[in-house]
Amino acid sequence: MKISDNKNIPPYILTADIGGSHITSAICNTDTYIIEENSVVRLEVDSKAGADEIIGSWQSALKMTLSAADVEISGIGVAMPGPFDYAKGISYIKGLNKYEAIYGMNIKEAIAGFLNIPGNLVHFRNDAEATIAGEALTGAGAGYKKVAGVTLGTGFGSAYCTEGIARDLNYGSDLYKESIADDYLSTRWFQKRYYELTGKPVANVKALAALLPYDSNAKQVFDEFAANMADFLKKPLQQLSPDVLVLCGNITRASAYFLPQLREHLPAITIQTALLGEKAALIGASVFTNINVLES
Structure with a gap:
């Protein structure tokens, strides 16, 4: 995977929307707020499974997107349901009949680990906030x-x-x-x-x-x-x-x-x-990440 060194930041962000039964991942061009269609991957996820299976499904989707797009990215943005510590990347989802197995896990570290990238390039945003941000930008x-x-x-x-x-x-x-x-x-x-x-x-x-x-x-x-x-x-x-x-x-x-x-x-x-469907959350999460990368 190609990661920018921040000296010449490319506009491409690896982005994902995590729902209760799926993950959708893609590459977003933050110069145009356009999702690269050839990069879109949607996989079903058993949110009641064990942590290894859940994280494994996310890993598969993200790696498939990176392989399909073959571009240099400057960060990763994930639209994630709560309760979640969005700054630290820790899941506190409990009692919602989903993702119980990852309660207390540092998802930022997990994603950084399986993609072999620095943790400061992995960012999270509330899924509703990301969706509204995407619709406000281009929907x-x-x-x-x-x-x-x-x-x-x-x-x-x-x-x-x-x-x-x-x-x-x-x-x-x-x-x-x-x-x-x-x-x-x-x-x-x-x-x-x-x-x-x-x-x-x-x-x-x-x-x-x-x-x-x-x-x-x-x-x-x-x-x-x-x-x-x-x-x-x-x-x-x-x-x-x-x-x-x-x-x-x-x-x-x-x-x-x-x-x-x-x-x-x-x-x-x-x-x-809404006009953008699932793309709204992908765009919103990627723009949030781009801001953080530029300020880091």
């Missing part, structure tokens, strides 16, 4: 000065980007109704609420959307989801006063069934759905 938030964003999927992520700098808001942990926002604005809420209404299980949001033509309970769930999101976000959006709210994550694939209601509930805010 649905491009052209707006102040961008608020949420990620809707197995969990509820949130971030805010202004003047090109994004920060994690961690709204998912905020108290809401009988628990926290994450419990109302994620896939498991759709499953739980539909079961409460019907006594029937539903596999995921996509499966629920498929029921809409003939199931009024499914429509009620989407309507309630929009109402909950608007209710929860109303106060923070007033405080942040963003130019746009960007919705990201897998649940937005069903946005046709809740976005019109959300816009009715929040008429004062421009709401856009």
Whole structure:
């Protein structure tokens, strides 16, 4: 692998997005914010496996990307779910039914070790923050000065980007109704609420959307989801006063069934759905890394 000596820094960053069941890795050109298509690798990961198997899957993806791209890189950026010490690279994920085996591990050292590079070239960023940063740079938030964003999927992520700098808001942990926002604005809420209404299980949001033509309970769930999101976000959006709210994550694939209601509930805010898909997190993580490399 080719690593820059920092005297003549190339624009290429090895970047990765780690999810609950996969890793996607690629090379990002930070001069253009474009992902090198020939470098994209997506591998399934058993997040309930042992540490060696998890780290081994990540190693395979990163090395496959480097082999496919064959470029000199100046650093590595990883979009990672929390809880995680992003500065030190230590995982504190526990009690979330994923990645239990790497709890307390120094992932920075592990990646630096199997790629045989200095640890200071390995950087981490919260996955929601990286996603919103990517969309703000070259996606649905491009052209707006102040961008608020949420990620809707197995969990509820949130971030805010202004003047090109994004920060994690961690709204998912905020108290809401009988628990926290994450419990109302994620896939498991759709499953739980539909079961409460019907006594029937539903596999995921996509499966629920498929029921809409003939199931009024499914429509009620989407309507309630929009109402909950608007209710929860109303106060923070007033405080942040963003130019746009960007919705990201897998649940937005069903946005046709809740976005019109959300816009009715929040008429004062421009709401856009993400444009970049998984590439947003890859771009956001790589830009974060490039900044750190340049300042090191």
